[in-house]
Amino acid sequence: MMLTTQQVSQLVGQDNFLSWVLQIVFLGIFVVFMFYGQRIQMYIMIREVEGSLFKLKMMRDEGRKVAINAINEIGKPQVDPTAQVDRFLEYFAITPVDLDPAGIIWRLEHLLDVADTRFKEDVRLMAPQADETQINNLELTLEVALILNDIYKVIRHFYLLGKKTLSLYVIMQVQMILPLIMKEAEAHASALKAVQLGQPIGDGAGALVAAKLMHDYEKTKIEKDCVVAKVPIEGRTAYVLKAEGPGGNVGKPGEAIKQVIEQSEGKISLAIVIDAAGKLEGEKTGEVAEGLGVAIGGPQVDKYKVEETALKYKVPVNAIAIKEDVGDVVSPMRKEIFDAADGVIERIKRLIRERTKEGDFVIIAGIGNSIGIGQ
């Protein structure tokens, strides 16, 4: 049934053509939102994820490009490393069975050792002219590129799945955590150049403190990829240890601490572990906090080893955390974090004075990536 202009005017209560067109349009919008509101919301979410995905793709491509350029520049390979880099970016590691958790730590450690050796060997093949420090930095660059590739692929998966199924809940779960994922991806993207050039990163805060303490003292290598120095502090003897720098390397501080405790037959009065820790929103970057326990992040193998050895020899373990944002961990080290190192050293001295006697032995372990930090 067709309505005349007059009938429409009576229906919408206006006597002006433009008025009733507007009324109908606004009523139409109201009806559309009533029935298709959720779908429109979903399309907006999909667009938002698409925008972020575009940015993630750009970061992934940049990571790949930076890695290939760095290998060509430093490693001077005979053949084009692009295919090898692409293969590296698709690496994965399968975690050990946790249905029977007995012995999982040792199985995990073995897996991590194999992965580390494999990564280093691959980088050596890709960049035959690179020295040990450069190999470590190139490995770290490739790892950052691999993380960016993984993030991109996971978000792409949920985006395409959401589009395919048109399920609000599939797209909503990725849209809700997208700001946090983007923050982490942006941090890794800004870390690309930093690790390629060998600049210190936020994660190296603990290693920096140890480096400041052991500088000018004789250093010896200790398992694995760590260095230890005997440093006199406040009339006590401190075994100060960190991952060997300045190449990108975290070492195995758990194994190193275990060896030092066992070599001294457990005659350690205090162990202090310093590491970078995630700050809560509102806390200042570079804030220092003290606590108890083993402040070692990562896959927990090192933390487990220190806890086991400390328990066996009844060594009290203290922790000092340098607070930083998750984005600062892999980004070039901020001035606030760098400046915090001197404050941490003062705290270490106070802890030693308060908790130990003169002539005692203590362990000071600076945890974190030693990239750009010598000793």
Add this chain to the structure above:
Amino acid sequence: MEATVSMAKRISPFLLVIVMITLVLSLASIYEGIDAYSKNDSVNGNLFLTMGVTTLIISTYLWFQTRKRMLKLGIAMPSINTTLECAKCGFKNVREFQRGDYVFKHTEDPCPKCNEKTMSIGAIFREVKEKERAREVGYA
């Protein structure tokens, strides 16, 4: 160090259509509101002006959101500083980071103050703008 910036050239046509529709609707509604006022019809005048101004705000907001998203695309590379310290006189010199720099490295740069042959790297860091630092701590 150069910043890698790549702008998104494509603006969503879907969003563009929505922005255009809301803009046209808002202008028509404002016109209608003014027209109604001129005829002493304050009820319709209020209604159309409210609708018009609201849709105008929404369309402007949508447009700025698109611009903001475009500007945010890109990887910003911060500038990194290296502090050189003279072990003899304690003079400090800050320069831009150079490949191969690392903390405690002895460089071949002579001290500009006492002419000591080498200086060592005391710090490598990036500085964050005051505005960003203030935003971190929020209200505190």
